[in-house]
Amino acid sequence: MFKPKTSPFNDIARQSANIVFAVSQIFTGYFLTYLNIGRSLQSQTEIAKTPVIPAGYAFSIWGFIFLFCLFYAFYQASPSKRENELLRKIGWFTTGAFLFNTAWVLVAQLVTFNWPTVLIIILILICSLGALFRLTDYKKTLTSVEKWVVALPVSVLAGWVSVATFANISSVLKQLQFNNFGLSETAFALLLLFVTGAFAKFAIYRSNGNALYGLAIIWALVAIIVANTNNDVVMVTAGAMILAIVLTVIFIKKQKKESFIEKYFGRFFA
Numbered sequence: 001m002f003k004p005k006t007s008p009f010n011d012i013a014r015q016s017a018n019i020v021f022a023v024s025q026i027f028t029g030y031f032l033t034y035l036n037i038g039r040s041l042q043s044q045t046e047i048a049k050t051p052v053i054p055a056g057y058a059f060s061i062w063g064f065i066f067l068f069c070l071f072y073a074f075y076q077a078s079p080s081k082r083e084n085e086l087l088r089k090i091g092w093f094t095t096g097a098f099l100f101n102t103a104w105v106l107v108a109q110l111v112t113f114n115w116p117t118v119l120i121i122i123l124i125l126i127c128s129l130g131a132l133f134r135l136t137d138y139k140k141t142l143t144s145v146e147k148w149v150v151a152l153p154v155s156v157l158a159g160w161v162s163v164a165t166f167a168n169i170s171s172v173l174k175q176l177q178f179n180n181f182g183l184s185e186t187a188f189a190l191l192l193l194f195v196t197g198a199f200a201k202f203a204i205y206r207s208n209g210n211a212l213y214g215l216a217i218i219w220a221l222v223a224i225i226v227a228n229t230n231n232d233v234v235m236v237t238a239g240a241m242i243l244a245i246v247l248t249v250i251f252i253k254k255q256k257k258e259s260f261i262e263k264y265f266g267r268f269f270a
Contacts, residue, residue, distance in 0.1 A: 008082070011082045011083065011088070012082070014091040014092055014095060015076055015077040015081075017095040017099070018073045018077065018098065019077050021095060021099045022070050022072070022073035024102040025069070026066045028102050028105045029105045032105075032106075048172070050167070050170040050189060051170075051186060051189035051224070051228050051231060051234045052167050052170045052192050052196070052224060053167050053170070053171065053224075053227060054223030054226075054227060055223040055226040055227040057223065057226075058219060058220055058222075058226075061160055061216070061219060062160075064156065065153060065160065068149065068152055068153035069094075069098065069153045069157065071153070072149045072150055075145065076091060076150075086140070086142070089134045090130075090131040090135055090150075093127045093128070093131035094127070094128075096126075096130075097124050097131065100120050100121075100123040100124045100127060103120050104124065114175065115172060117168055117172065118168055118169055121161065124165075125162060125165050128154070129158050129162075129203065131154045132158040132203070132207055132213065135151060135155075136208055151212070155207075155210055155212035155213045156213070156216045157216075159212065159213040159214065159216025159217050159219075160220060162196070162203060162216075162217060163196055163200075163217055163221070164220075166192050166199075167220075169192070186233055186234060190234065190237050193234070193241055194241075196217075196241070197240075197241040197244055200217045200241075201244065201248050208252065209249050209252035211249050214245045214246070214248070217245055218245055221241050221242045225238045225239060
């Protein structure tokens with residue numbers, strides 16, 4: 001089991017790295033675009049668009065994620081938080097998520113969607129889920145500030161990346177002209193949606209019914225429906241996945257397990 005080191009140097013390094021990479025993940029893409037280097041991520045997405053790519057508006061969630069990740073980064077960098085138990089538990093996971101997010105933007109914009117982008121986004125997913133699960137296992141009650149600047153960005157980031165990972169894989173396979181195991185594009189998209197839904201249900205169970213994670217998944221699935229108004233099968237399947245996510249959260253509550261959302265955010269979000 002991963003145990004964070006607790007030396008002062010390690011704490012300062014963790015705090016500094018979170019700030020550096022929380023900022024770099026925001027501005028790397030803008031910097032490359034300003035210098036007219038590579039292709040924009042929007043154009044890259046259009047080149048390898050598949051039925052599991054959400055409608056363009058859905059990617060605006062990155063603005064929300066980046067903003068709250070920035071709040072988190074500066075919050076955890078306070079000298080008074082240097083020895084904070086929770087931040088020590090999740091700090092290197094969030095650092096990894098921000099670092100690999102920066103790397104993903106660099107590779108995707110400079111090259112194109114390819115296998116390195118798949119490897120990197122899987123690393124983002126591992127790090128974000130690592131932070132989410134350690135947050136879930138934290139036994140102490142979060143402060144009001146921690147609910148907003150720690151639990152919120154970690155949960156939403158993990159949820160969005162859970163869908164983005166499978167979308168990224170679908171784009172790379174299309175770029176490489178993969179034959180989808182002999183399936184049609186729609187049939188292969190349905191397979192990916194089922195896998196995405198199953199993965200999301202596992203993460204929701206593991207995070208004790210984290211509805212914020214689930215809401216990020218639902219945001220992406222709704223956008224997939226919007227992007228496939230001419231494909232009834234994909235629309236119905238994405239809708240079924242949304243229903244499955246909602247029922248999973250409700251089931252956990254019915255089991256009388258205090259859900260993550262109730263534990264950390266109270267009735268306002270429950």
